[in-house]
Amino acid sequence: MIKEQPDDTGDPRFDALIAGIVEYSCAINRVAAPRWVQEEKYFLDTFWFVSDLESLHADAIVSSPISCKRRGVFLTQDALTYA
Numbered sequence: 001m002i003k004e005q006p007d008d009t010g011d012p013r014f015d016a017l018i019a020g021i022v023e024y025s026c027a028i029n030r031v032a033a034p035r036w037v038q039e040e041k042y043f044l045d046t047f048w049f050v051s052d053l054e055s056l057h058a059d060a061i062v063s064s065p066i067s068c069k070r071r072g073v074f075l076t077q078d079a080l081t082y083a
Contacts, residue, residue, distance in 0.1 A: 004034075020065065027067065044071055051075070
């Protein structure tokens with residue numbers, strides 16, 4: 001499912017987020033990440049906090065998986081959980 005590179009979303013922020021999630025998922029499942037996640041286009045030039053609430057930015061810096069942080073994407077601890 002992750003081996004094939006997905007089409008661009010049209011928003012580099014979401015493309016970086018997808019690559020970060022794929023890399024993170026591979027790491028926690030002890031599977032080699034596909035090569036496409038390392039392409040330069042999946043790394044942002046400026047930080048993106050998924051939440052616009054500045055009060056959550058500190059939590060996002062601490063909670064984001066390293067695979068997202070290194071791409072410049074910051075999300076809160078529960079941002080990817082489904083209730």
